[in-house]
Structure formats: structure tokens, C-alpha cells
Amino acid sequence: VPHQVLDHGFVRVVDYMGDDAAICQAARVSYGRGTKSVQNDEGLIRYLMRHWHSTPFEMCEVKFHVKLPVFVARQWIRHRTANVNEYSARYSILDREFYIPAPEHLAAQSGVNNQGRGEVLQGEEAQRVLNLLREDAMRSYDHYEAMLAQDDNQQGLARELARMNLPANIYTQWYWKVDLHNLLHFLRLRADAHAQYEIRAYADAMCRIAADWVPAAFAAFRDYRMDAVSLSAQAV
Amino acid sequence: VPHQVLDHGFVRVVDYMGDDAAICQAARVSYGRGTKSVQNDEGLIRYLMRHWHSTPFEMCEVKFHVKLPVFVARQWIRHRTANVNEYSARYSILDREFYIPAPEHLAAQSGVNNQGRGEVLQGEEAQRVLNLLREDAMRSYDHYEAMLAQDDNQQGLARELARMNLPANIYTQWYWKVDLHNLLHFLRLRADAHAQYEIRAYADAMCRIAADWVPAAFAAFRDYRMDAVSLSAQAV
Amino acid sequence: VPHQVLDHGFVRVVDYMGDDAAICQAARVSYGRGTKSVQNDEGLIRYLMRHWHSTPFEMCEVKFHVKLPVFVARQWIRHRTANVNEYSARYSILDREFYIPAPEHLAAQSGVNNQGRGEVLQGEEAQRVLNLLREDAMRSYDHYEAMLAQDDNQQGLARELARMNLPANIYTQWYWKVDLHNLLHFLRLRADAHAQYEIRAYADAMCRIAADWVPAAFAAFRDYRMDAVSLSAQAV
Amino acid sequence: VPHQVLDHGFVRVVDYMGDDAAICQAARVSYGRGTKSVQNDEGLIRYLMRHWHSTPFEMCEVKFHVKLPVFVARQWIRHRTANVNEYSARYSILDREFYIPAPEHLAAQSGVNNQGRGEVLQGEEAQRVLNLLREDAMRSYDHYEAMLAQDDNQQGLARELARMNLPANIYTQWYWKVDLHNLLHFLRLRADAHAQYEIRAYADAMCRIAADWVPAAFAAFRDYRMDAVSLSAQAV
Ligand SMILES: Cc1cc2nc3c(=O)[nH]c(=O)nc-3n(C[C@H](O)[C@H](O)[C@H](O)COP(=O)(O)OP(=O)(O)OC[C@H]3O[C@@H](n4cnc5c(N)ncnc54)[C@H](O)[C@@H]3O)c2cc1C
Numbered sequence: 001v002p003h004q005v006l007d008h009g010f011v012r013v014v015d016y017m018g019d020d021a022a023i024c025q026a027a028r029v030s031y032g033r034g035t036k037s038v039q040n041d042e043g044l045i046r047y048l049m050r051h052w053h054s055t056p057f058e059m060c061e062v063k064f065h066v067k068l069p070v071f072v073a074r075q076w077i078r079h080r081t082a083n084v085n086e087y088s089a090r091y092s093i094l095d096r097e098f099y100i101p102a103p104e105h106l107a108a109q110s111g112v113n114n115q116g117r118g119e120v121l122q123g124e125e126a127q128r129v130l131n132l133l134r135e136d137a138m139r140s141y142d143h144y145e146a147m148l149a150q151d152d153n154q155q156g157l158a159r160e161l162a163r164m165n166l167p168a169n170i171y172t173q174w175y176w177k178v179d180l181h182n183l184l185h186f187l188r189l190r191a192d193a194h195a196q197y198e199i200r201a202y203a204d205a206m207c208r209i210a211a212d213w214v215p216a217a218f219a220a221f222r223d224y225r226m227d228a229v230s231l232s233a234q235a236v
Numbered sequence: 237v238p239h240q241v242l243d244h245g246f247v248r249v250v251d252y253m254g255d256d257a258a259i260c261q262a263a264r265v266s267y268g269r270g271t272k273s274v275q276n277d278e279g280l281i282r283y284l285m286r287h288w289h290s291t292p293f294e295m296c297e298v299k300f301h302v303k304l305p306v307f308v309a310r311q312w313i314r315h316r317t318a319n320v321n322e323y324s325a326r327y328s329i330l331d332r333e334f335y336i337p338a339p340e341h342l343a344a345q346s347g348v349n350n351q352g353r354g355e356v357l358q359g360e361e362a363q364r365v366l367n368l369l370r371e372d373a374m375r376s377y378d379h380y381e382a383m384l385a386q387d388d389n390q391q392g393l394a395r396e397l398a399r400m401n402l403p404a405n406i407y408t409q410w411y412w413k414v415d416l417h418n419l420l421h422f423l424r425l426r427a428d429a430h431a432q433y434e435i436r437a438y439a440d441a442m443c444r445i446a447a448d449w450v451p452a453a454f455a456a457f458r459d460y461r462m463d464a465v466s467l468s469a470q471a472v
Numbered sequence: 473v474p475h476q477v478l479d480h481g482f483v484r485v486v487d488y489m490g491d492d493a494a495i496c497q498a499a500r501v502s503y504g505r506g507t508k509s510v511q512n513d514e515g516l517i518r519y520l521m522r523h524w525h526s527t528p529f530e531m532c533e534v535k536f537h538v539k540l541p542v543f544v545a546r547q548w549i550r551h552r553t554a555n556v557n558e559y560s561a562r563y564s565i566l567d568r569e570f571y572i573p574a575p576e577h578l579a580a581q582s583g584v585n586n587q588g589r590g591e592v593l594q595g596e597e598a599q600r601v602l603n604l605l606r607e608d609a610m611r612s613y614d615h616y617e618a619m620l621a622q623d624d625n626q627q628g629l630a631r632e633l634a635r636m637n638l639p640a641n642i643y644t645q646w647y648w649k650v651d652l653h654n655l656l657h658f659l660r661l662r663a664d665a666h667a668q669y670e671i672r673a674y675a676d677a678m679c680r681i682a683a684d685w686v687p688a689a690f691a692a693f694r695d696y697r698m699d700a701v702s703l704s705a706q707a708v
Numbered sequence: 709v710p711h712q713v714l715d716h717g718f719v720r721v722v723d724y725m726g727d728d729a730a731i732c733q734a735a736r737v738s739y740g741r742g743t744k745s746v747q748n749d750e751g752l753i754r755y756l757m758r759h760w761h762s763t764p765f766e767m768c769e770v771k772f773h774v775k776l777p778v779f780v781a782r783q784w785i786r787h788r789t790a791n792v793n794e795y796s797a798r799y800s801i802l803d804r805e806f807y808i809p810a811p812e813h814l815a816a817q818s819g820v821n822n823q824g825r826g827e828v829l830q831g832e833e834a835q836r837v838l839n840l841l842r843e844d845a846m847r848s849y850d851h852y853e854a855m856l857a858q859d860d861n862q863q864g865l866a867r868e869l870a871r872m873n874l875p876a877n878i879y880t881q882w883y884w885k886v887d888l889h890n891l892l893h894f895l896r897l898r899a900d901a902h903a904q905y906e907i908r909a910y911a912d913a914m915c916r917i918a919a920d921w922v923p924a925a926f927a928a929f930r931d932y933r934m935d936a937v938s939l940s941a942q943a944v
């Protein structure tokens with residue numbers, strides 16, 4: 001079942017390989033008969049996470065089907081250690097689906113953080129912004145269709161050109177496959193408070209998926225990465 | 237000096253490491269004293285290319301500064317074996333610069349190739365399309381500015397949200413650094429007739445740059461990759 | 473069931489994700505509703521292979537358990553697009569198992585190809601070589617054990633140091649996980665006549681595994697890569 | 709000038725691209741006109757390191773020539789985000805050079821850490837071990853040469869086979885090229901107390917090189933990575 005994200009998006013697990021036990025199985029190849037005490041799986045996973053022994057986490061793999069706005073896709077695709085197949089707007093016509101923020105996520109520019117949000121917009125300003133976003137999306141899409149149309153009057157513009165009229169809040173889709181180590185790295189950066197809310201909404205859904213899929217690994221990740229505190233040499 | 241590409245874009249070499257000689261230097265590490273005859277550099281490079289000995293080509297590196305429309309950037313970024321820093325539309329305000337195709341590149345959808353272009357649009361249709369692209373770009377940008385504006389009436393929408401109103405033909409910029417093997421792989425896919433004209437325009441400029449930078453390697457690449465013909469087992 | 477390779481080695485599939493259908497499923501995400509005719513899976517896979525549309529092949533993943541001589545491992549590990557966990561000779565004691573070539577693989581240095589083999593060694597020379605390989609392996613291992621031994625007379629050398637006395641034909645083990653595109657790239661280079669016989673023996677076993685696992689993809693790979701012929705621009 | 713490492717090894721910088729200023733140059737592309745205050749380079753670099761903004765560090769590249777024992781090369785090559793060309797023992801004949809630990813590095817197996825060293829071996833045991841290492845290295849090499857020899861009595865074993873008789877302390881060489889972000893990642897793991905002394909000796913030399921090359925980045929790396937302390941959620 002897909003996890004709904006934002007107004008029209010989702011994340012859905014298509015397939016996966018391995019689980020907490022597969023991490024341990026791989027780690028134990030390294031240790032061979034050298035492992036004296038039979039350490040339990042959870043303890044071993046916590047040990048690996050604590051000491052940055054990341055390769056056993058690469059032994060698990062997961063494939064997602066994701067529907068997401070283009071501006072989120074542009075941030076997401078920067079994570080290069082993954083496999084991707086995206087809907088082609090050269091080949092096919094995009095759907096009339098745009099991300100319009102819910103009122104509580106329509107935030108002002110932060111005054112202190114150049115790369116962040118401030119308070120939620122209120123009243124008339126909020127309304128003005130929502131209207132502009134909605135109208136521009138609809139008008140762009142109308143014109144997209146108009147340019148594509150083939151009839152007696154016109155040949156129809158190439159899809160690969162027409163799509164450049166569409167704004168970055170239009171939805172796209174892809175299959176995204178990644179190993180667990182790099183998924184956790186993605187989540188660390190994108191479920192973080194510095195990430196833009198919209199990609200964080202996807203990362204949060206994927207955190208819930210990961211917590212179900214590999215509970216021990218995800219708990220260790222929370223303790224030693226997400227919620228850990230790092231003190232610089234100078235702070236120490 | 238930057239190479240101009242499309243209406244407002246460019247590719248500019250910021251820095252590079254190595255050249256034809258560096259490829260040979262690395263290849264000769266492998267051969268050690270085993271190399272009986274002193275093969276000349278060009279011959280060695282052709283040999284390496286022909287036999288897919290790709291790692292010596294990874295010993296050269298180049299860094300570009302590129303200005304390009306967002307829909308081109310979306311295709312380009314799919315090449316994961318590179319290093320990238322892009323202008324942040326969360327952090328800063330984008331410029332009012334949009335790609336508007338020259339009349340001779342305003343093509344109809346191909347009837348035979350789903351992912352391609354047909355004839356160039358003519359007369360009224362061409363004019364209609366150009367007007368729509370120009371007007372929508374300007375209106376979107378006007379509204380982008382309007383949503384961002386901070387004054388007595390409004391706080392100003394967060395930049396990371398306002399930018400989602402902007403269409404995919406707006407320009408962005410980045411630094412893009414890559415090794416020669418993966419640059420050639422990029423060029424093979426993107427200077428190819430199946431690639432969209434707009435990214436091909438960048439790839440063509442980079443072919444010229446590569447031909448200057450590493451003439452022997454680029455000539456071998458042309459002969460054994462770009463202009464080579466592959467016959468399947470069945471065709472043979 | 474493991475595939476036996478060389479005298480003590482094996483390749484065994486531990487797990488896999490996806491198959492021919494998964495390649496098509498991912499490719500069809502790209503095409504969306506644009507795909508007019510329902511092309512069959514095999515035809516689609518051949519199309520993707522022919523046109524170097526490699527990302528759908530990355531949607532399949534396979535995990536092997538491999539036992540192999542160290543000198544083979546040294547060639548294999550050069551393929552970076554994979555996930556690996558190897559038996560640790562710092563942590564554990566290696567087994568007394570060495571690769572000794574079967575008589576028919578004990579070949580002379582090639583006179584024409586610096587990186588290749590000539591005729592099979594015969595008679596006394598073959599015997600001399602086999603004796604040296606066997607004796608040196610056994611003696612090195614005896615000394616490895618002697619240096620490690622802890623008793624009243626000695627503390628025992630650290631395992632990470634003692635192992636440096638062991639020759640490159642000793643066996644090691646690892647888990648090796650890779651996506652199908654990069655597996656095929658590996659097989660292309662390592663099931664090839666230029667590869668050393670010993671790694672080719674593993675690649676051949678893996679070709680059989682792949683042919684079972686993804687028959688359409690493997691057949692396309694054979695036709696368009698392994699058994700294809702490439703003509704340079706000059707040859708054309 | 710090469711930095712001498714171990715008894716016969718070295719690390720030598722062949723070429724590099726970029727420096728502290730190049731990191732900032734790339735980071736500033738992202739910030740565009742958004743950067744209000746002109747933050748100085750050092751402050752910016754510290755900020756990037758602290759917040760795991762790692763891509764600007766990828767904008768620097770360095771190429772090393774390294775001579776190192778095979779067992780060190782086996783650990784080193786596990787770092788996949790680099791470009792490598794190694795001396796080929798299929799193509800050429802290896803030199804008679806072996807790593808023999810200095811007496812102060814001839815350590816016993818640790819009693820508490822399976823993957824570590826204990827006290828330095830003393831007296832007769834140390835002597836016995838050194839003798840075994842030296843004699844086995846010399847004998848293996850004598851036999852390597854004997855098997856390779858071509859004369860009236862014998863054709864000479866293929867180099868790719870003969871080399872499997874050589875122990876893991878023989879020296880090899882390679883060119884190794886990497887970006888600064890991944891070099892620092894390598895140094896973090898390999899200049900660490902958990903790494904085997906022999907690879908640490910190389911990492912230490914490379915730390916000195918990096919401190920000269922990119923002083924601000926290396927200082928930030930020391931403070932926020934190498935010498936930082938991480939407290940788990942539970943510890944906090
Ligand atoms: C004409 C054309 C049409 C296209 N149409 C579509 C489309 O409809 N939909 C779509 O989604 N894409 C499409 N693409 C993009 C295409 O699928 C590739 O993403 C893009 O061409 C980059 O190629 P690459 O993966 O070989 O390059 P790189 O990412 O630079 O990779 C080079 C090689 O490095 C290895 N590699 C790098 N990163 C990884 C990793 N994380 N995991 C495993 N191996 C890795 C692989 O061996 C790979 O072949 C199209 C491309 C072209 C040229």
C-alpha cells in the first residue's frame with residue numbers, strides 16, 4: 001500500500017532484498033570463526049553502526065515507486081548512489097497534477113536563515129499566493145496542451161519542448177532503488193530540519209517504512225546518527 | 237573564454253588535470269618494464285580505447301562552469317559519476333532568464349519517434365508557440381517576484397516555495413567536474429542524435445573542448461565509440 | 473546449490489531481486505501512456521540493450537557468496553560498482569586451502585601477448601612447477617601457524633601480520649552484491665578471452681546463473697555485447 | 709618529493725586540482741547573490757564541514773603515486789570512490805622487494821581486540837618471526853624466478869600464474885586519484901587507531917600532504933571529524 005505524501009504524491013515499496021538478519025549474515029562473513037561469543041543480531045548491528053562499518057548495511061536493497069513534484073525530484077536526484085527510472089516527458093504527456101501547499105505549509109522567507117522558512121503566511125497574503133500558484137499552474141498546463149494539440153490548424157509542438165512551459169510544482173514519478181546504507185545517508189540529510197519541508201515529508205514516510213523493514217538497523221541509525229550529537233575537537 | 241550555448245547559456249572550463257600524456261603515464265604504470273617496444277602515445281591511447289581499458293582515461297579530470305535551462309539540467313544530472321555544485325533557489329533569487337528556442341529549433345512532435353522531433357513549425361503556429369512560451373515565462377517570473385516581495389502588505393513567500401512557480405526553461409548554473417572516461421561516456425550519450433537538441437548543443441561544445449584538451453583521446457573516442465558501428469551476433 | 477569453480481572455490485546465489493519482468497516494469501515507468509503498441513517483454517529488453525538504455529537493468533540485484541583465490545579477488549575487487557563483505561584475515565585465521573592449477577591450465581608465458589598464456593607446460597617442467605607451488609604453499613602455511621601459535625615459548629604474532637606470509641593462491645571468501653547492469657559489465661570484461669583463465673572460470677559460472685535468472689536480458693547481452701562486433705569509423 | 713613509508717614504500721603527489729579557494733568558489737556558486745555578508749574562506753569551509761555539505765570538497769582532486777605492500781593494497785582498494793592504475797603482474801615481473809616489519813612494529817595478537825595488536829614481540833620470538841618472514845619471502849621469490857625462467861630446459865610459466873606464489877608482503881605500485889571529500893573519508897577510516905598500523909603509516913603521510921595542500925579544509929576535518937566526539941542519543 002502506498003504512503004500518501006503531500007497533496008498528490010506517494011511512496012510505495014515495490015520490492016526489497018534482505019533485512020536485519022542479512023546485515024548480520026554479511027558481517028559474520030568477515031568475522032568467520034574469529035567471533036568468539038555469539039553476539040546477538042541487535043548488538044552486532046549497533047556495533048557496526050557505531051563504528052561506521054557501513055558495508056554490511058549495503059547488503060540490503062529496496063525499490064520504491066515515488067510520485068513527487070519536480071522541485072523535490074531535483075533535490076532527491078542529487079543522491080547519486082541509487083538507481084532511477086523516471087517518467088519521460090519527452091516520450092509521454094504529463095498529467096495535470098500540481099503541488100499546492102496546504103495553508104499551514106505556506107511559509108514566509110526566514111529572516112535569519114537564507115535557506116529556510118519563517119512564519120506561516122496569513123490572511124490575504126496567503127490567499128494571494130495560493131491563487132497565483134493555482135492559476136499559473138492551470139494556465140501553464142492549458143498552454144502545454146494547446147501547444148501539443150494536433151489538428152487542422154497545427155502540427156503540434158514536440159513534447160520535449162512543450163514541457164518546458166510547465167512549472168516545477170508539477171508531479172513526476174520514478175522507480176528509485178537504493179541499498180540500506182545509502183538510504184540511511186539520504187534520510188539523515190533529508191529527514192533533517194535543514195531539508196525543505198516537502199522532501200522531508202517523503203523522507204519521514206521512508207523512515208517509517210525503514211523502521212518496519214529493518215527495525216534494529218533503523219533504531220541504531222536513530223541513536224548513532226539522526227539523534228546523536230557531535231562535539232568538535234574544540235568543544236571537547 | 238566561455239563557449240556560448242543556446243540563447244543565454246554557456247560552458248566554460250574552470251580547471252583541468254592531466255592530458256593525453258597523463259593517460260599514457262598511468263597506463264605505463266601497469267605495464268612497468270614489461271613494455272618491450274616503446275609504443276608512441278597516440279598508438280597506446282588508441283589501443284586502450286579499442287580494448288575498453290577505461291581506467292587510464294579516469295586519470296584526467298576537468299571542471300566546467302555551465303549555465304543551462306532547468307530541463308536540460310534535469311537530463312544532465314542523471315550522469316552520476318560527476319561532482320556538482322548548483323545555484324540554490326532556496327538560498328538565492330533566480331534571474332529572469334529563460335530559454336526560448338530559435339525559430340529553427342521549434343519543432344513538431346515526431347510522428348515516428350515518440351521521443352523525438354519532426355519538422356520545424358512554421359508560420360502562425362510557430363508564432364503562437366513562441367508567444368505562449370515568452371508570455372508564460374514573463375508572467376511566471378512577475379508572479380515569482382510578486383510572491384517574494386516584502387513590504388508593508390506582505391511578509392514575502394519563502395524562496396524555496398516561490399521558485400516552484402517557475403517553468404523548466406528558466407536558467408540555472410553549476411560547477412560540474414568529471415573524469416575524462418565519464419565525460420566521454422556522457423558525450424557519447426548526449427552528443428548523439430537520440431539526445432534532445434538542447435542538451436546536444438552543450439555536448440557539442442564540450443566535444444570541441446575535449447578535442448582541444450586531449451586530441452589523441454578524443455580522436456580515438458570518435459573512431460571507436462561515437463562513429464563506430466556495432467554489429468550484433470545475429471548480424472554477424 | 474553452489475557452482476564449483478577451480479579446485480576449492482565456488483559461486484553461490486544468496487538472494488536476488490527482480491527478473492526480466494522487473495526490467496520492463498521500470499522501463500515502462502519512463503514510457504507511461506506514451507507506449508502505443510504493447511511491445512512484448514523480450515522485444516523491449518532487446519531494444520534497451522541495443523540502445524544502451526542501461527538504467528532499467530540496474531533495477532535487478534543479485535547477491536553471491538564466493539570462495540576464490542586472493543589473486544582472483546584482487547582482479548575482481550577492481551569492479552567498484554558492487555557491495556562487498558570479505559572474510560577478515562585480521563580478525564580470523566585463514567584456512568589451509570590453496571589454488572593449485574589443474575595440469576591442463578598450467579600454461580607457459582605467451583610469446584606474443586605480454587598479458588597472456590601460451591602452450592600448456594609438459595613433463596618435467598610441469599611437475600617442477602606444481603611441486604614448487606604445492607611445497608611453498610604448505611611451508612608458508614606451516615610458518616603462518618607457527619608464527620600465530622601461543623604457548624609458553626611465545627605470545628603469538630598478530631594475525632594481521634602473520635597473514636602477510638601467505639601466497640596469493642590462498643583462498644578467501646566474500647559476499648558480493650551487484651545490480652544486473654554492472655554484473656553484465658563485469659561479465660563482459662571477465663568472461664572475455666583477455667581475462668585470466670582463473671577469473672574467467674568464475675565469470676563463466678555466473679553467465680550460466682544469469683542465463684537462468686534473466687534469460688531475455690542475458691540473451692540480449694550475448695547478442696549486443698559479448699558476441700557483437702564493433703567496427704571503428706575507419707573500418708567502416 | 710616522495711614521502712617514504714614503511715621500509716620500501718612511498719607516497720608521492722603526481723598532480724592536483726584546486727585548493728581551499730576552489731572549495732569556496734564552488735560553494736559560492738550555490739549561494740549566488742544570496743550571501744549577504746562576505747564570509748571569509750576559512751569560516752565558510754568550517755561551516756561546510758560542520759554541516760556535512762560535502763560536495764564542494766569534491767571540487768578538489770589529487771593524484772598520488774604509491775608503492776605499497778599487497779596486503780595494504782588489498783585494504784586500500786576497498787575505497788571505491790577513486791581512480792586506480794596498478795602495476796600488472798600479468799604483464800610484468802614484480803621486483804624482489806618485501807615489507808619486513810621494523811622490530812618495534814612486530815606485535816603480538818591482541819588478547820582483547822580480535823582485530824588488533826598487543827605488545828611488541830621480544831627476544832627469540834621476534835627473531836624467529838623475522839627470520840621466517842625473510843626466508844619465506846626470499847625463497848618464494850627465488851621460486852618465482854625459477855618458474856618464470858625460459859631456457860633449454862623449460863618454456864617458463866606464465867607470469868600471471870607464477871605470481872601466485874608470492875606472499876602478501878611483496879610490494880606493488882599504483883596511481884591513485886581521488887577527490888578531497890573521499891580522500892578525507894579514507895583518512896578518517898585509515899588514519900584511525902582501528903586501522904592496521906601499515907596502512908595507517910600511509911594515511912599519516914597523506915594527512916601531512918593534505919594539511920599542506922588544503923590547510924583550512926584539513927583543519928576543519930580534524931576538528932569536526934577526526935578529533936570530534938559523537939554522543940549517541942542515549943548518551944545525550
Ligand atoms: C536518449 C536518452 C533517453 C533517455 N530516456 C530516459 C527515460 O525515459 N527515463 C529515464 O529515467 N532516463 C532516461 N535517460 C537517462 C538514462 O537512463 C541515464 O540515466 C543517463 O543516460 C545516465 O547514464 P549512465 O547511468 O550510464 O551514466 P552515469 O550515471 O554517469 O553512470 C556511468 C556508469 O557508472 C556506473 N554507475 C554510476 N552510478 C551508479 C550507481 N549508483 N549504481 C550503479 N552503477 C552506477 C554504471 O556502470 C553506469 O553505467 C535517457 C538518456 C538518454 C541519453
Ligand SMILES: Cc1cc2nc3c(=O)[nH]c(=O)nc-3n(C[C@H](O)[C@H](O)[C@H](O)COP(=O)(O)OP(=O)(O)OC[C@H]3O[C@@H](n4cnc5c(N)ncnc54)[C@H](O)[C@@H]3O)c2cc1C
Nearest residue numbers: 078079080081189194195316317318321322324738763789
Ligand atoms: C539541506 C541541504 C542543502 C543543500 N544545498 C545545496 C546547494 O545549495 N547546492 C547544491 O549543489 N547542492 C545542495 N545540496 C545537495 C548536496 O550538495 C548533495 O548533493 C546531496 O545532499 C547528496 O549528498 P551526497 O553527495 O552525500 O549523496 P550521494 O550522491 O548518494 O553520495 C554518497 C557518497 O557516495 C560518494 N559518491 C557518490 N557518487 C560520487 C561521485 N560521483 N564522485 C565521488 N563520490 C561519490 C561520496 O562519498 C558521497 O558522500 C543540499 C543538500 C541538503 C541536504
Ligand SMILES: Cc1cc2nc3c(=O)[nH]c(=O)nc-3n(C[C@H](O)[C@H](O)[C@H](O)COP(=O)(O)OP(=O)(O)OC[C@H]3O[C@@H](n4cnc5c(N)ncnc54)[C@H](O)[C@@H]3O)c2cc1C
Nearest residue numbers: 030055081552553554557558560786787788789897902903
Ligand atoms: C578498521 C576497518 C576494518 C575493516 N574490516 C573489514 C572486514 O572485516 N571485512 C570487510 O569486508 N571490510 C572491512 N573493512 C572495509 C570496509 O568495509 C570498507 O570497505 C572500506 O572501509 C571502504 O569504506 P567505504 O565503503 O566507506 O568507502 P568508499 O568505497 O570510498 O565509499 C564511500 C561512500 O560512497 C558510496 N559508495 C561508493 N561505492 C558504492 C557502491 N558501489 N555502492 C553503494 N555505495 C557506494 C557509499 O555511500 C560509501 O559510504 C574494514 C575497514 C576498516 C577501516
Ligand SMILES: Cc1cc2nc3c(=O)[nH]c(=O)nc-3n(C[C@H](O)[C@H](O)[C@H](O)COP(=O)(O)OP(=O)(O)OC[C@H]3O[C@@H](n4cnc5c(N)ncnc54)[C@H](O)[C@@H]3O)c2cc1C
Nearest residue numbers: 266291317550551552553661666667788789790793794796
Ligand atoms: C583484461 C584486463 C586487463 C586489465 N589490466 C589491468 C592493469 O594492467 N592494471 C590495472 O590497474 N587494471 C587492469 N584491469 C582492471 C581495469 O582497469 C578495471 O579496473 C576493471 O576492469 C574494472 O572495470 P570498470 O572500472 O569498468 O568497472 P567498475 O569499477 O565496476 O565501474 C563501472 C563504471 O562505473 C563508473 N565508475 C565506477 N566507479 C567510479 C569511480 N570511482 N570514479 C569514476 N567512475 C566510476 C565508470 O563509468 C566505470 O566504467 C584489467 C582488466 C581487464 C579486464
